[in-house]
Amino acid sequence: MFSLDTTLLAQMETPWAIILPVIVIGLSLVWLLPRGGKGLSRLSQILALALIWGSLFSLTGLGHIAVTDVLFGVFSTGAILGGICMITSRNSAYSALWFAIVTLSVCGLFLLRSAPFLSAATVIVYAGAIIVTFLFVLMLAQQEGTAGYDATSSSPLLTTVFGMVLFGSLILGISSWPKISISAASPATSAAGTEVAKAPAAQGHRYFTSAETEQANAWSRHPEGEVGSLHGLGRSLFGDYLFAVEFAGTLLLVACIGAIAMAPRRSQGTL
């Protein structure tokens, strides 16, 4: 089902199959990034985006087509091209809207990985509140069109080179992962309920088996069929990751109180 993420990448022998698309993407990005002046024509913009998309396509090497593959293609294309449009757009309001597209596409990917609650929560928090606040600020600040310093990217060549080095090494790293078959990757409890292989444990990474976590914490026991459901998520958040969740909550509360303390009072003249 998810043949495109690891298996086909692992079959690639030569690193040139990775390096070449990465270079093409980088060149297209430099071409696209706004640098003052008149800017690119619509046709060359579309051409550059098509080049990027084609390179990414060659990186994934789409195999047999299933509905989930098509959806994966749609969402990942939306996320990547939306992200590129976000950093290359000359208008900040359009950038915020492309950011919304990126968030929605990533939420679609979450859905495909059977994490519906995470997906819905991300839509509510990011697309529904945070980007709305971005737009709010942008519209207050820039009703007369964008300022010159907002419409240019400050050092397009350097940022693209660094970004592409990071991207290439990431792809190389992922492609060197061992081939994971879905049956081993999905947590399936055996009849005795002893051993669960959640992830590639053979690679030297240490993952807890369910028997071990059960000793530590009875709450993290996952009944059959609960993985990906709301009950499973809640059990995991408030069982496996209780301290992390509580710590993050406390941190946010402290940040909230700090923000209120720093904000000027009405009697001091602002707001």
Place this chain on the structure above:
Amino acid sequence: MNPLISTLITIGVVLGGVLGGCSYLIWLERKVAAWMQDRVGPNRVGKFGLLQPIADGMKFLLKEDVIPSHVNKVLFLLAPTISVMTTMLALAVVPIGPTTTDSTSWQAMIAPGIDIGIVFIFAVTSLAVYGIILGGWASNNKYSALGSLRASAQVVSYEIPLGMSILGIALLSGSLNLETILQRQAEGGIGSWNIWFQPLAAMIFFTSALAESNRLPFDLPECEQELVGGYHTEYSALKFGMFFLAEYTHVITVSFLMAIMFFGGWNFPWIATPDSHYAGAWIVKFAVLHTKVLACITFVMLLRWTLPRFRFDQLMGLAWKVFIPLSLCNVVCTMFVRQFSLSWWWLLPVSLALVIITGLISMTPSPKRAASPLQH
């Protein structure tokens, strides 16, 4: 039946029902308005003006489609589309009739068995604000921009009490799935409707949902006296019609949610219980649900001509200083009852006590406010 075909049929039924329903809700709204203001209301087209919605629809379609020259054309056209799309998408997980757990038979909802149910609705409707913001911004007009600025602050604020108010129901039902929530109430009969245990949550949910759909008394984004038409000042013909359609669809969705989450859905003593299997029981259940929904919609319309519009600082104060603390208290009380296995009926007096305490706090004059009468 092929699930694809049955789903397509359901989508057609829901879409047709909502479009027809919306146009007749507008007729109902005008009749209610006329009745409350001692007028006659629409009475020229057809008997009691019953053909008026069709005439209005034709007018929306045939009027000249004006796009002002100073607007951002892409976003200007995108805005009403987003409004309609998001509100329609929210209807996908609302059961419009009795559903069964039997997966082979036809279900009266587009997407049955969504585990996150109500959270999906919140997620999708939280995107509806983009329609308003983009509409106001793309219009390139001060009134529209002011309207959309108000809307973004209002909708983002009221999402918080809206989401918090249903946490109590999630705790009581052990699920966020609308079918499961309905099923629990239907099995217990009228005594187990959530309204008895979560009256405070019902009030907060209903009020916040009204604010989300920009209905009076929360219609600050489009108030005529101050902002001409707010975010839709520059819109005409079918584009304005789409904003209108989105608002009424939102009201329909909210009314369905009220009926399903708080008033037992299709359940009614004696005539519509899980045990009633007489001929036509499905129709009766369907009718009971839709009567409850219609009652809720009528209540929304009566409210419109009863309450004056809020001032903007009052609006923000209501969300942040009243509803959010109240809904938090409600969640804590519900957790208490669940944790210590107390009788759920404790929640009724506790909710009433919370409302009374809030009222007493708000009536106590604050010394700061009394000192400087200009700073409200």
